[in-house]
Amino acid sequence: MGKNNGQKSWAEKQVFTTGEAAEVCKVSQQTIIRCFDSGRLQGFRVPGSRFRRIPRNELIRFMRANEIPSDVLEASDIKRVLIVDDDPEIIELLQDAIGKDERFEVKTASTGYDAGLLTESFKPHIVLLDYMLPDINGNVVCERIRANHALADARIIIVSGVVNQNEIDELTRRGADDFIKKPFRIDQLIERMTNLLNV
Amino acid sequence: MSGQLSHDRSSISSVHTAAPHLYADLILQQLDALPTLSSIAVRVLELTSDDRFKADEVIELIGTDPSLSAKVLKLCRCSEQGRSANVRTVDRAVLMMGFQAVRNAVLSVQVFDTLEQIGSASLRDEEPQLFDRRAFWQHSIAVACAAEALAGTPELEQQINKSEAFLAGLLHELGLLALHVTLPAPLEQACRYAELNAVGMDHACRRIIGIDTVTAGKRLAEHWQLPHAITDVIWLHGQQPELLPNLPHRKLIAVVSLADSMVHCRYIAPVDQGRRCEFTEPLQQWLGLSSPRVEKIIRALPAAVKMRADALGMSVEQDAHELLKALAKANAALGRINDHLRSSADLATQQAATIAAINTFHRTASPGGSILAALTNVATSVCELTGGEHSAILFQPKPGRQWHVLAFANDGQNLANATTAPPPNHCDLSEFDAQSDLPLTALNLRDWLQASMPNVPIAPDWRLLPLRCGSAVLAAVLHRPPAEGALRTPQLEALSRTWAAAVMAAVQHDGAKRLGEELAQANAILSETQDELARARALATIGEVAAGAAHEMNNPLTVISGRSQLLATRLNDPSMRDMAEQITEATHRLSDMITGLRQLAEPMRLRRTSANLSQLLDVAIENAVEQCGQKLPVVQQLPSQQAVANIFVDGGQFADALTELICNALEAEGASQVTVRVQIDPANDRLTVQVADDGRGLTDHALAHAFDPFFSAKPAGRQPGMGLARARRIVEAHGGSITIRNASKAGALVTIQLSQWRNPGKQRHVA
Structure with missing residues (x-):
């Protein structure tokens, strides 16, 4: 925490x-x-x-x-990261890699449904979203997050081993902010995250 | 009745003109439509056919017609010269000569009268006739008299009734007369045919009319219900006695045949019957008659004929007069035959010349030659036949196409060869199909033709001869009119069929040859397409495998990579850290290979925009040097900056392809320099980019598989071997082609060729 x-x-x-x-x-x-x-x-x-x-x-x-600065409500430096992947070893790896970083607070989900529930309560700043999920695909999750006004500022990075250019374009259209291919260099992933979050 | 008859006759004539042979049935119907004998004759026939007839009734019947009575009595008196001078009444005649003789006399008179009546009504005397009716009757009476005389000889007296022999002789050629009455025009034609071809009338009638005279005669005799013996004589006379059926009146038939033969030899026949004197001797012998006796009968014949003709109401001219007339007639016939022979000989000469010309043409023609060779042959043949120094040919391979105008000298030299649009008001050569040899001026073609080949003089009297083959006119010969003594136009037209066939054969041969070539080409394309299909299928399979592999393998690879990265951060020993790093690198390379495979297989989407090839090359060279780490010089040879400043490609993809090619060249064994050459082919505006190295070149095996995924001629494990395969995908997606070969001097040479490289929306830049 x-x-x-x-x-x-x-x-x-x-x-x-x-x-x-x-x-x-x-x-x-x-x-x-x-x-x-x-x-x-x-x-x-x-x-x-x-x-x-x-x-x-x-x-x-x-x-x-009323144009009152609201940063005080989110004044914490800690960024909430939601990791969504159906492979437990990947989740474990990302938890080890990102969770150890003090700048991030990490929660995980292994299905699109769980991810939906968690975004409501956890209000992540950034979602690392696997494209191929057992129940619904990443693009649908992406769309749901974007439909929620409370999560308007949330950033989404799609992480997948099989995504072609057409699908990347489609995901971008549906609100994904970035795409990173598996396997990835951890330092590059974190750099992308921090860039997106202006940390 | 005569109206009906003339109507029927015209219908038969029309049948005749429609077909060379008349239908026998129609003619027979026509014969059946002839008027029957007079009621007296019919009644006499009826009464005498019954054994129990009463002579009184017959005598009374004949007595009712005084003119008939007079003729019958006159005829009877003639036959019984000397001892019958006192025959003055019919009953006396019956008493003196027997009932049979009187009956035959009645029939003779009746038949003669009936046929004379019809014949006179149907003929127009002003027309010169080959069939002479008067001569016919004279012949018939002569045969009748001869037959009667023969029947009166002691050898035959007991077997043959004289009056019956007279009647049979009189009517033996009844068929000829019947045809003359019913079908005068066809019979005339048959007479002419018989005369010119020296065949018998029976043969000529069968050939021209479709029925012979004896059949026609038999039919009429049956129609008139004449006695069987008479009918059989009509039908069977003229045949060899041995061949006659075993009839009771065989001798009568033979007597009439002999009489006919005797009269033919020494007397005048209406038309040549084809029955010659050679029959006389065997008939005589068969009948048991001696030659002196026959000679005697012949000598007495003219007098007997004159007397009988008088009795029948037909005047016979004096012998000398008759002879002169016969001579004149024979002379006329001879003249006709001479004319016919002369024209036949003339025709034969022309035909021989035509055949000789065809032979010469075929000797010079070579099978399987080109169309031009066939046209040359035709033209030289035309020159040879017309005596012209040169000739020309219009040729149109297919309707709707342009016309070819070719001129040739008489030695086959091609003087002019032009392809041009058809002249005004003309479209296809087949328009000349209905025309024969016509003057060019009449077709308004001369000026046009002269304009098409100004160096070949075309005289105003030149003619056009279309070459027809079947329903097509492929070509037309233009020639000067045939010189004196050369072939005439009809023969040229006949020859034109041979020429047309030769041209048609050449055209068809040419078409077959072209089809063969097209087939071979199509086969090559098919084979290429099949290779392409096989490659596409292989790629699709690779794509499916790679897509599955990417999903299944990238997750474990991510774990390996991630864990090794985390491991590296915790290791203090630098060598251990390097090991962990190597693991990471290896996983990423493996993943890249899978991705590359998948990209190779999936359909490529291009985003064509305007790009500067020079800039793309700079990027590609930079990337390639960075990618492969080789620092060899890369020389660029571009036509001009401006020429390639605006090419319409997917810049990123195209630069990637160039990068792969340059990288490949930089890594070539023994290479010291890489050259990139850009050219635009002015002939077809094709953009060519060549990447060459000066290394050792590739083996045949490497050349054959250079574009296969994972193939690498370099030491194993250095590169994934996807570069050229990817470059090929990109170039082919741009509609271009890529090839690799060893350059003539040294090293490998990869060539990209692009046809669609100009921006369709922008104006073309001219180098």
Whole structure:
């Protein structure tokens, strides 16, 4: 898991109180409450009380809509990496190669279905996606990720042993950012990842 | 009845003109349509056919017709000269001469009258006739008299009735008369045929009309229900007595035959019957008659004939007059035969000349020669026959094509040879199919022809003779009119068939030869296509294997590679680290080979854009030097920068192909320099890129397999051997070709040829 470095991290916070939201947005709590009550900031009240709660996605939307810098929410240097491959030895290899790097937090999936579930919860910064999966192919996974607004900034690198130029073009059209052929040089893979993530 | 008759006759004549032989049935119907004998004759025949007839009835019947009675009595008196002068009534005649004689006299008179009547009505006397009706009757009466006289000799008196012999003799050529009455024109033709070809009338009638005179006569006799003996005489007279069937009246037939033969030898016949005097002797002997007796009968014959003719109402001219007339007639016939012979001889001479010309033509013609050789032969043959110094030929191998105009001197020298569009208002030579030898001026061809071959003089009187073969006109001969004594136009036309056949044979031979060549070419293409197909199949199989291998092998290779990389980071010993690195390298090379194989097999997609070949070459040389690590000089020979500044290829792929070729050349054993030469062939605008090294060259085995995947002539294990195979794929995807051979001086030479290299959207740059 990534490190906190003693600072308050909003990275994994999913629901915010009005006070937390005010702190993130660097405005007064009253302003947040006003916006909440007027409907400009969507949220819910805790059942059985009047406490206001704001979901993370809505807060990010609000901040972007009002041009408030949102990097504070993602302020952590640690990049979440989702590895999707049906070959356990490849997963193990990549975990060993990337997971050891402190800049990355790694989770893995061995099917397209698992990958879909994990992208929702894990919200990866980058997905290393094998093209040939047992249930659905990489291009479909790629398309699903791109369809999710919450994952708009996620980067996708297709990793495959059998992809021809036509398929690479197709994957690019469906939202893949890069393609890397198996077998690969680990240092090159990491370089590509860091380039894409501006790390 | 006569109207009906003339109508039927015209219908028969039309049949005759339609076919050389008339149908026997039609003629027989025609004969059956002739008028029957008069009612008196029929009644006499009916009454006398019954054994229990009453003479009174017959006498009374004849008595009802006074003119008939008079003729019958006159005839009777003639036959019984001397002792019958007092025969004045019919019943007296019956008493004196017997009923049979009177009956025969009635029939003679009736038949004669009937046929005379029809004959006179049907003939136009102004037309000169080969068949002389008057002469016919004279002949018939003469035969009748002779037969009667023969029957009256002591040797035959008991066996043959004189009056029956007279009647049989009178009617023996009934068929000839019947044909004359029913079919005058065909009979005339048959007479002419018999005269010119010296054959008998029977033969001529069978040939021209389709039925002989005896059959026609027999048919008419049956139609008139004449007595059987008479019918048989009509049918069988003229035959050798030994060959006659065993009939009761064989002697009568022989007597009439002998009488006919006697009259033919010494008297006048209406037409030459082909029955000659040589029959007289055997007939005489068979009948047991002596020559003096026969001679005596002959001597008495003219007088007897005159008397009988008078009795029948036909005047006979004086002997001398008759003789003169016969001489004149014979002279006329002789003249006709002479004319015919002269024209036949003339024709034979021309035909002999034609055959000689055909022989000469065939001697000079060589089978299997070219079309030009055949035309030359024809032209020289034409010159020889017409006496011309030169001739010309129009030739059109197929309808719709252009015309070839060729002129030849009489020694076969080709004076002109032009290919041109057909003259105005003409399209195909087959238009001349319906025409024969015609003057060029009449066809409006002379000026056009003279313009087509200005150096060959064409006189205004030149003619065009189409050469027909079947329904086709492939060529036409242009020639001066035949000189005096040379072949005439009809013979030239006959010869034209031979010439046409020779030209047609040459054209067909030429076509067959060309077909053979095309077939060989098609076979070569087929063989190449089959090789191509086999290669494509092999590639497809490789592709399938490689695709499977790529998936199944790249994952383990990834693990090996990745683990060895991780291992290397943990090893402190540099040599150990190198080992791990080598593992990594090897896995990557193996993976690249699999990828290369797969790319080789899968369809290549080109992205053609405008590219500068010079720049592509720079890139390729740089890549190649980097790739193979050889630092040999690479010399470029380009036509001009501008000429190749805009080629329409997939730049990346094409540069890859060039890289492979240059790399291959750089790695050649013993090479010290690589030359890249670019040329544009001005003839076909083909772009050629050659990559040559100055090494030791390749073995035959290496040349044969240079483009096979994984083949490498270099020491094993150094290179995957995919470079040239890949270059070939790229060049062929561009529609070009690539070949490799050893250069004449040293080293290997790879040549790329591209036809479609210009940008179709841009203007062509001229070097």
